[in-house]
Amino acid sequence: MAKERVTIQDIADALGISRNTASKALNDTGNIPDETRNRVIKKAMELKYKQFAYMESEHVLTKTPGNIALLTENLPNTSHFGSLLISGLEKRISAEGYNLSIHIVREVDQNSLALPNNFDLSKVDGIICIELFDLEYTQLITNLGIPTIFIDCASNICYPDFHADLLLMENEHSIYQLTKKLIESGYKNIGFTGDYNHCKSFNERWVGYQRAMLESGLQVDLSQCIVEDDRLFFSKPGWLRERVSELKSLPDAYVCANDFIAVELIKALKLRNVSVPQDVVVCGFDNAPESRIIEPPLTTVHIYSNEMGIKAAEMLLSRIDNPAQPFQVSHIVTKPIIRESTPSIMPANSHLADVTVT
Numbered sequence: 001m002a003k004e005r006v007t008i009q010d011i012a013d014a015l016g017i018s019r020n021t022a023s024k025a026l027n028d029t030g031n032i033p034d035e036t037r038n039r040v041i042k043k044a045m046e047l048k049y050k051q052f053a054y055m056e057s058e059h060v061l062t063k064t065p066g067n068i069a070l071l072t073e074n075l076p077n078t079s080h081f082g083s084l085l086i087s088g089l090e091k092r093i094s095a096e097g098y099n100l101s102i103h104i105v106r107e108v109d110q111n112s113l114a115l116p117n118n119f120d121l122s123k124v125d126g127i128i129c130i131e132l133f134d135l136e137y138t139q140l141i142t143n144l145g146i147p148t149i150f151i152d153c154a155s156n157i158c159y160p161d162f163h164a165d166l167l168l169m170e171n172e173h174s175i176y177q178l179t180k181k182l183i184e185s186g187y188k189n190i191g192f193t194g195d196y197n198h199c200k201s202f203n204e205r206w207v208g209y210q211r212a213m214l215e216s217g218l219q220v221d222l223s224q225c226i227v228e229d230d231r232l233f234f235s236k237p238g239w240l241r242e243r244v245s246e247l248k249s250l251p252d253a254y255v256c257a258n259d260f261i262a263v264e265l266i267k268a269l270k271l272r273n274v275s276v277p278q279d280v281v282v283c284g285f286d287n288a289p290e291s292r293i294i295e296p297p298l299t300t301v302h303i304y305s306n307e308m309g310i311k312a313a314e315m316l317l318s319r320i321d322n323p324a325q326p327f328q329v330s331h332i333v334t335k336p337i338i339r340e341s342t343p344s345i346m347p348a349n350s351h352l353a354d355v356t357v358t
Helices: 008-015 019-027 034-046 050-054 080-095 107-112 135-142 172-184 200-215 231-235 239-246 259-271 305-321
Strands: 066-072 098-104 126-130 148-151 165-169 190-193 253-256 281-283 300-303 329-332 334-338
Touching: 008 019, 008 034, 019 034, 066 080, 080 098, 080 126, 080 305, 126 135, 126 305, 135 148, 148 305, 165 200, 165 305, 172 190, 172 200, 172 253, 172 281, 172 300, 172 334, 190 200, 190 259, 231 239, 239 259, 253 259, 259 281, 305 329
Parallel strands: 066 098, 066 126, 126 148, 148 165, 165 329, 190 253, 253 281
Antiparallel strands: 300 334
């Protein structure tokens, strides 16, 4: 028995809306919200509504799903920040009829300046890059001529030569604010831990720390900082512990490039019989789950990861619609969170709860 023809009523029933609303959405007539119209069009495509799928007229929008390619060095689900960001990103682009494909860029790909094997250039409408910090590989991607946005980028990017949009979390001002709070609480000998050449975000955090020190008339003592190439953290187990044990003297406080580094630093200090926060106070960045369960709970900076994913999607969709517009560099605000790893900068009677720096 032949399958009955799909009608507008079928689409309306599937979505729980009126036939009149579905008709107006399909024919682009009447004051129908974009979200509703997108849902109707998507459902019409799923149900293979004949008029929508095969007929072209001035009242009918015919569009096949597009594809957004996400290029990354690491699987998104290995990062709390990355997984939340991808969630916001995927929801936003799917609402506009795009699918998201994920492509892992291996080290051999970056070294040979080659695209991933499963990356089909002819089927890509836009590219999102996460955790791709090699400048030459960045240039390979931007030279493809496909609308592209980077979420963070190489530390040595020169914006006039960077032919893509860039989205960052706000880094400099939050770290500046935390460092100033430490200084105002009496800490004058403050070190930094993290490779400031790792990526643009780390570099901006380093700049915020240095600016706070400079404005307060304090010198940065590099002999108490740990700023070597951060690949050593991963290629040599126990490297940070060895590095901490080799320090001839310790500062009173450490500002770290992220929570992962801060947590490892606290562990390394404990192995040296240095107590946190009694002997040395420590700050991180990211508000990762580990920052709340480490002892003591870590002062950090909260990132609005889901919102960053939504914003990245909107910037890329705008680029796809208008490729000739000027490239954008945008920052999403972050929020310092004070916890027990820096008790001296916590307001009175607040030791059991997260406190936002003001």
